[in-house]
Amino acid sequence: MADNVEGYLTSADHCTTGRMQHPFLVSIGYVDPRDRVQEIVYYADDEGFHVQRASNLPKETVAVQKARKYHEELFEKIRQEHARIAAERALLESQENQYEI
DSSP states (O other): OOOOEEEEEEEOEEEEEHHHHEEEEEEEEHHHHHHHEEEEEEEEEETTEEEETTTTTTTOOOOOOHHHHHHHHHHHHHHHHHHHHHHHHHHHHHHHHOOOO
16 A cells, blocks of 8 residues: 555535545544534554544443353353364265275
């Protein structure tokens, strides 16, 4: 990717055009429908956009943390079971191939 990119920032009042150097940092603020000021800070580089801070992201509750942990444990159990089944199937197929004439 190029070291410079054409870019622009716009608002209701002004527009600026120019060349930006990578990586660059952007901070955006706005007032949400509940009259709270929200701020998002991110940077962009050759690999894309990366959020550093955002006041508008949902918070993970204790219930969600527990559900996530349960899901991850269940997913790992299923993954291990599928790996075991695949290994057994491969062993059976190799044994069957030994007895083919």
